[in-house]
Amino acid sequence: MKFKVAGKSEIPVGKVKVFELEGERIALCNVRGAFYAIEDICTHDGGALDQGELIGDIIECPRHGAQFRVTDGGVIKMPAVVPLRTFPLFIEGDDIYVEV
Numbered sequence: 162m163k164f165k166v167a168g169k170s171e172i173p174v175g176k177v178k179v180f181e182l183e184g185e186r187i188a189l190c191n192v193r194g195a196f197y198a199i200e201d202i203c204t205h206d207g208g209a210l211d212q213g214e215l216i217g218d219i220i221e222c223p224r225h226g227a228q229f230r231v232t233d234g235g236v237i238k239m240p241a242v243v244p245l246r247t248f249p250l251f252i253e254g255d256d257i258y259v260e261v
């Protein structure tokens with residue numbers, strides 16, 4: 162199902178906004194004007210990724226420093242080894258929709 166979660170103007174470049182949808186914690190990331198939706202829970206030990214730093218398309222967990230690519234959830238740096246889940250995202254005008 163597709164849900165409207167934010168307006169593009171609410172999330173500046175390089176910022177992350179977290180929200181809950183259907184019981185999932187999802188982080189919406191603005192990478193140089195392109196938006197991506199990832200699960201907000203680090204696969205290493207549950208760190209809240211929105212509290213970490215988004216550098217380009219890489220997000221760093223604030224707990225032990227694991228890094229993930231927000232474009233596809235891939236692991237860039239240990240200690241995490243399992244990729245993040247990502248969610249389909251659609252833009253219509255200024256509105257961002259995420260499908261869960």
Ligand code: FES
Nearest residue numbers: 203206208222225
């Ligand atoms: S909980 Fe994220 S690196 Fe450990």
